[in-house]
Amino acid sequence: MSDYQSRQERRKSNSKKKPPSKKRGKSGLFKKILLTLVILFLVGIAAGGITAIAYINNAPELDPDKLANPQSSVILDRNDEEVQTLAGTDAREIAKFEEIPDVVKQAFVSVEDTRFYEHFGIDPKRIGGAVLANITQGFGAEGASTITQQVIKNSLLTSEKSLERKVQEAYLSVKLEQEYSKDQILEMYLNKIYFGNGAWGVVAAADTYFGKNLIEEELTAGEAAMLAGLPQRPSYYDPFENPDAATKRKNIVLSLMEKEGVITAEEADKFQAEKVEDMIVSKTEDTESDQYKVFMDQVVKELRERDDITEKDIYSGGLKIYTTLDTRAQDITTEVVANYPYSNEDMRSGLVLLDTKTGSIRAIGETRKDENVITYATTGGFQPGSTAKPIIAYGPAIENMQWSTGRSLKDEPLKIGEANIRNWDRNYRGQVSMRRALEMSYNVPAVNTFLDVGEKPAQEFANKLGMNLEDDQMVPTAAIGTFSTSPLQMSGAYAAFGNGGTYNEPHSVRKVVFPNGQEINLEPESAKAMNDYTAYMISDMLKSVVDSGTGTDAKIPGLPVAGKTGTTNHDAAVIQEQGFPTSGIVKDAWFAGYTTEYSMAVWTGYNKPNAHYLDSSKGEDDTSKLLFKEIMSRVSEGINTADFQKPDSVIEVGVEKSTGLLPSDYTPKDKIVYELFVKGNTPEKTSTKYQQPDGVTGLSGQYNADSNSIALSWKPGEDKKFTYKVEMSVNGGGYQSLTETGDTSFTIENVEKGSEYKFKVTAVTEAGVSTKPSETTVSVPAEPEPEPEEDTEEEQEQEEETPSEEGNEEGDTSGNGDQNGDGNQGEEEPPAEDNGGTPNEDGNNEGQNDGEGNTGAENGNGNDSDAGSGNENGNSGSNTGNDETNSDTQSNAPAADSTAPNNQND
Secondary structure, three states: OHHHHHHHHHHHHHHHHOOOOHHHHHHHHHHHHHHHHHHHHHHHHHHHHHHHHHHHHOOOOOOHHHHHOOEOOEEEOOOOOEEEEOOOHHHOOOOOHHHOOHHHHHHHHHHHOOOOOOOOOOOHHHHHHHHHHHHHHOOOOOOOOOHHHHHHHHHOOOOOOOHHHHHHHHHHHHHHHHHOOHHHHHHHHHHHOEOOOOOEHHHHHHHHHHOOOOOOOOOOHHHHHHHHHOOOOOOOOOOOOOHHHHHHHHHHHHHHHHHOOOOOHHHHHHHHOOOHHHHOOOOOOOOOOOOOHHHHHHHHHHHHOOOOOOHHHHHHEOOEEEEOOOHHHHHHHHHHHHHOOOOOOOEEEEEEEEEOOOOEEEEEEEOOOOOOOOOOOOOOOEOOHHHHHHHHHHHHHHHHHOOOOOOEEEEOOEEEOOEEEOOOOOOOOEEEEHHHHHHOOOHHHHHHHHHHHOHHHHHHHHHHOOOOOOHHHOOHHHHHOOOOEOHHHHHHHHHHHHOOOEEOOOEOEEEEEOOOOOEEEOOOOOEEOOOHHHHHHHHHHHHHHHHHOOOHHHOOOOOOOEEEEEEEOOOHHHHHHHOOOOOOEEOEEEEEEEOOOEEEEEEEEEOOHHHOOEEHHHOHHHHHHHHHHHHHHHHOOOOOOOOOOOOOOEEEEEEEOOOOOEOOOOOOHHHEEEEEEEOOOOOOOEOOOOOOOOOOEEEEEEEEOOOOEEEEEEEOOOOOOOEEEEEEEEOOOOOEEEEEEOOOEEEEOOOOOOOEEEEEEEEEOOOOOEOOOEEEEEEOOOOOOOOOOOOOHHHHHHHHOOOOHHHHHHHHHOOOHHHHOOOOOOOOOOOHHHOOOOOOHHHHHHHHHHOOHHHHHHHHHOOOOOHHHHHHHHHHHHHHHHHHHHOOOOOOOOOOOOOOOOHHHO
């Protein structure tokens, strides 16, 4: 215990005597950090080693066939059916190592791998330089691949820039050097690399560019240098397309050959003075299949633009390239373009057919003829003319300012800087609706719309449609297409209108699959370019262009098509220099249109536009419309193409043509149009332009008693082309229509006596506008009542007698009373000889009693006795008979009711 305390005390004492050393503390910390780093380094090495082993275990085997021959890339169409390959062993001729000229082999070693015969498959010195470049400039900035590594990469691996591929490439390169000689590896390389223009291997390259047989003929150092410079970027250094770049590349290789002692300085100077255009032969058609060459060129172009796929991958990487090609549509397009009856052999056309919903390229058409390198459809820079109006002017106006299709636009003389903006017909209309301006392709309203929209909103709208316009291109005349574009871009932009405002970048490739199973999806993502109301309203106006505007030549019966024409003219200098006519000439002719299924933009012009012009007098400027119609109608056969569906954000309202306001009650029908409005932006004001027109004046009606009719007459208002609507009301009842006539009079027959007639006459214009009606009243007098006759003394005495059946009986037994005695029976009168006695005065009287008054008198007159007495008694008998038959009271006179004058016959 004491010892322990002593030690503790000594420690405390020592700690008080010696303060801690700062230097010693720092040294300990450094040791700890260093130890930690060593441990981490060892762990990193171990982990890296484990990872590297895993990568190596996943590396493919050395396949002699793949090493010797390039792996052809397979092209598949939209239905995943194989259509062709981009390259194949059939097109290549193999040269043995000893058959290849030394200058060619030395040229490639000088530029690609100067230590090829010294390294073991990888070059540590080149790797160090590449690592430094990758650290300072980013991963992948510089490669360190030897010729051996390139053989491995082109034969067995992809061009993916990843650690795994680099580890596998290094491993397989070392392994390849162990199994094959340097000469064998160089032979593999020279026979499988791609030189562009369908040339695989040095044998084909020598023939394609120099027309020489490599095995039998010598190549100069300059020719060898040009070939050695091509594989790095075959398309860019293509001597046919870019001779200047090819010449520079050749001279770099010559300098490297001089540096390596392959050629002398004098030889280098000699061959560097040569231009490649003087060294090469004329270009011939590619040896590979050209059935879908135009389409395949676009496929290759799209793949070349990617960083993760090299040109070597495309041609010799064994890729499966899944395209958007519709072979049926492509065959139709190729046939139509090839067989179109161009009026001039120098005319050219380019077009692109897209799927409206996806942006997938279905077909490409070009009249290339002898100009294989000119891609009129996909890269041609042509001014689009009036096809730009929906993209630069009217689309942005609807999108940003919610203009209606009936918006009234200014159409008056306009000058921008020194340029006078004119309509194609050199007329001005003061005001014109947006629909009409687009339908008839007037320029002034489009430029005025651009000025209202503004440069930035117009640029943003256009670039969302893939136009890629720069600031300096956004001038007012851009609204009428003074910038450059291609059918590929225009078809993509127009497809967005037909797709409800969703833009899909035009593309020809869906995906690429590498031999190792790696897959790259190349379909672009959809993007909302505009609101659905903008897309629909533009589409609806463009349907008017095709139905009744400048695009009627493209109209297809039964197919809902929207589209726009466009033309550009030569500038004054060209017209003057070439001696062209001052009118009727066109530089570029366009038609861009779409359905809900397909979209297409067609350009027509000349390969040398400054030396030619499209002659409108020959209909050459209609070529684009006619090509569109023929191709679109044929590719649409058998497809149920739906019309464009109006979204809920759009409503249709009737407005006045000239004002764009709501029509009044007096707006003529032919001055009303139904236009589209963005919901919530319909007009609220009613037009006061049209007032109620003067109609009927001086309306009068006259009753004619003789014909029992009413004759109406009136005078017309200012418009003598009125139709008159005549209506009638009787005794306060409702009005009923009598007629619609162009005359200024009308007669009503068989009117009802004692009634009041009211008439209303309304004038109606040819446009269907009704005037204020005029009214008049006509009263028809009642029929006058007949005055009652005075009774004679005999009649009064007769009336005093009580009526009885006696009178009837007497009537029945005397004269002809039997027929009429009942008054209402009307039985047939028996012959006179059957009456049972000689007629006498009383008999006649009784007979008249029971019959109709006049008839009884006639019967009475049948007796030779006093006819007057018979008439008198007959009348008395008539009264008695009526009293007995119809009433219990006596009546001294017929009823005076004018409405029933013949009551006694009932």
